[in-house]
Amino acid sequence: MKHTYPLEPDHAEMVRTGRLVLGRAVDFIESLPDRPAFVADEPDARGRVGALLVPPPEGPQELSELLDRIDAAAGQAIETTGPGFLGYVPTGGLYAGALADLYKSALNRYSTLAAAAPGITAIEESVVRWIAxxxxxxxxxxxxxxxxxGSMANFSAVIAARTARTVRSGANLSDATIYVSEQTHHSVGKAAILAGFSPYRIRVVPGADDLRMDPVAVADMIKEDHLAGLRPTMLVATAGSTDTGTVDPLHRLADLAAREGMWFHVDAAYGGFFALSERGRARLAGIERADSITADPHKSLFLPLGVGAILVRDRTRLATEQLSAPYLDDVTSDDLLPDYADLGPELTREARGLRVWLPLHLHGIRAFRDALDEKLDLATIAFERLRAIPELDLPWTPELSTVAFRARAEGRTGAAARRADERTTRLLEQVNASRRVYLSSTVIRGRKVIRMCILSHRTHRDRVEEALDLVEKALAGL
Structure with a gap:
C-alpha cells in the first residue's frame, strides 16, 4: 500500500508511523551487544556516504524505506551507544532520554521566555537547581x-568571568590573563578567544607528575604576571580531564583564586555527576567553592548527546546582556522563573530540561548513583589487571573511570620511547581490529597512550574483561 504522508496525518497514520519508528529504535537498542564497536573503512564507504548527499524529492517516499536509509547511514559509525565503546566519555543513549526527546518534540513548547511555557520552564529550572x-x-x-x-557551557563561564572581573570594573581585556593546565579541555581556550581574550594571555600551567594542576606553579605565574602589569582574571580547574580523568586539587586552587580575586571555574563536563556517589564526591571535594561549573548530563548521566549545563554560584552573573525587542513586550515574566534568553545567547532553543528530568524521575537518582559506582569499580578492575602485565606501563592511577596505559619502554633513551610508542600504536590497532571494543589514544608529554574510558550504562564487567583479554592476546602477538 502506497502512503501519501500528509503534513497533518490522522490518528491511525500517527499510530502506524510512531510504532514503526519506535519499533526500529527498540530493535536497534536490543542489537547493541552484538553490533561491532565500530565500522572499519571499507572500499565503498566514501561512495555510500556521497550517495546520501542528495536533495529531497518532490513527492513522498515510504517511511520504511527512509528508515532503511537512516539505518544504513547510522551503521557507518563508531558505535557510541554500545557496551564496547570505551574510546571517549560521551556515550549513553539512555532510552528514557530518547522517549523524552520524542515527546518534547511533539509538545514543541517554547521555554526560552518563561511566560510562554511556565510549566515546562519550571521542569527545566528544577533540573538546573538540582544540579547546582x-x-x-x-x-x-x-x-x-x-x-x-560542555563547549557552550565553558563559553558561558568565560563570558560570566569576563563580565564579573573586567566589564563591571571598567577594565578591558588587553591585560586580563586566564590560567589553564596542560590537561584543560581545548574548548576553554577557544571560548576565551571568542570572548575577546588575547591568546597570548592564556597561561598553560605545568602539571605535576600526576598531571594535576600544580597550585605552586600557578601562584608563581600569577606573581610574574602581576610584576609585568597584567591582571589575573580567571583560573580554570578540571574535575575529570578528557585524557585521563584527572581531578585537579580543587580546594587549593579555590584558595588561590579567592586570595587573588579571580573567577574560579571548574570544568566537570566529564566528572561532575560522579559527585552523586560517595567516592566521587570525595574526589571532587572543593567543587562547591567554584564560581562556575560545567557539567554534561550527556556524559556521566548517560543521556543522548546534546545536553550540557553551566552552573554559577550567583545566577545573576550569567545575565550579561539583557537585550529585548518590542515584539516581545507581550510576553512578560515574573521573578519565580528565569528567562533563559537572559542567561545565554540563544533566543530560540529546545526545551532541554525534559531530556534530563524524565530519566531522573523515571529511574530515580539511586539508579544513576549505582551505575556510576559500577564504573569506578570497573576502572579499578581494569587498572589492577593491566598493571600486572610486565609489558605495560600505567603511569597514572585512575581517579574516575578512565584507565591510561602504554607499552613499556625498554630503556630511557628517545629511541626506546619511540619504539614503545610504535608498539602502543600496534597494540591499539590489534585490539580495535576485533571490533568488539573500541579504545582510543592520545599523546601525553610526548608519549603515545591508550585510553580505556568506561562510562556507558551498558558497559559491564563482562565487556571490560573481554577488552582486557584482547589486550593480553594482542600483546602476545606483538
Missing amino acids: RDVFGLPGGSGGLLTSG
Whole structure:
C-alpha cells in the first residue's frame, strides 16, 4: 500500500508511523551487544556516504524505506551507544532520554521566555537547581542554564568571568590573563578567544607528575604576571580531564583564586555527576567553592548527546546582556522563573530540561548513583589487571573511570620511547581490529597512550574483561 504522508496525518497514520519508528529504535537498542564497536573503512564507504548527499524529492517516499536509509547511514559509525565503546566519555543513549526527546518534540513548547511555557520552564529550572545545589552544593541563589554541551557551557563561564572581573570594573581585556593546565579541555581556550581574550594571555600551567594542576606553579605565574602589569582574571580547574580523568586539587586552587580575586571555574563536563556517589564526591571535594561549573548530563548521566549545563554560584552573573525587542513586550515574566534568553545567547532553543528530568524521575537518582559506582569499580578492575602485565606501563592511577596505559619502554633513551610508542600504536590497532571494543589514544608529554574510558550504562564487567583479554592476546602477538 502506497502512503501519501500528509503534513497533518490522522490518528491511525500517527499510530502506524510512531510504532514503526519506535519499533526500529527498540530493535536497534536490543542489537547493541552484538553490533561491532565500530565500522572499519571499507572500499565503498566514501561512495555510500556521497550517495546520501542528495536533495529531497518532490513527492513522498515510504517511511520504511527512509528508515532503511537512516539505518544504513547510522551503521557507518563508531558505535557510541554500545557496551564496547570505551574510546571517549560521551556515550549513553539512555532510552528514557530518547522517549523524552520524542515527546518534547511533539509538545514543541517554547521555554526560552518563561511566560510562554511556565510549566515546562519550571521542569527545566528544577533540573538546573538540582544540579547546582544538590549535586554540587552551591548555595541558594545559584542557578544556570542547560546548553548543547560542555563547549557552550565553558563559553558561558568565560563570558560570566569576563563580565564579573573586567566589564563591571571598567577594565578591558588587553591585560586580563586566564590560567589553564596542560590537561584543560581545548574548548576553554577557544571560548576565551571568542570572548575577546588575547591568546597570548592564556597561561598553560605545568602539571605535576600526576598531571594535576600544580597550585605552586600557578601562584608563581600569577606573581610574574602581576610584576609585568597584567591582571589575573580567571583560573580554570578540571574535575575529570578528557585524557585521563584527572581531578585537579580543587580546594587549593579555590584558595588561590579567592586570595587573588579571580573567577574560579571548574570544568566537570566529564566528572561532575560522579559527585552523586560517595567516592566521587570525595574526589571532587572543593567543587562547591567554584564560581562556575560545567557539567554534561550527556556524559556521566548517560543521556543522548546534546545536553550540557553551566552552573554559577550567583545566577545573576550569567545575565550579561539583557537585550529585548518590542515584539516581545507581550510576553512578560515574573521573578519565580528565569528567562533563559537572559542567561545565554540563544533566543530560540529546545526545551532541554525534559531530556534530563524524565530519566531522573523515571529511574530515580539511586539508579544513576549505582551505575556510576559500577564504573569506578570497573576502572579499578581494569587498572589492577593491566598493571600486572610486565609489558605495560600505567603511569597514572585512575581517579574516575578512565584507565591510561602504554607499552613499556625498554630503556630511557628517545629511541626506546619511540619504539614503545610504535608498539602502543600496534597494540591499539590489534585490539580495535576485533571490533568488539573500541579504545582510543592520545599523546601525553610526548608519549603515545591508550585510553580505556568506561562510562556507558551498558558497559559491564563482562565487556571490560573481554577488552582486557584482547589486550593480553594482542600483546602476545606483538
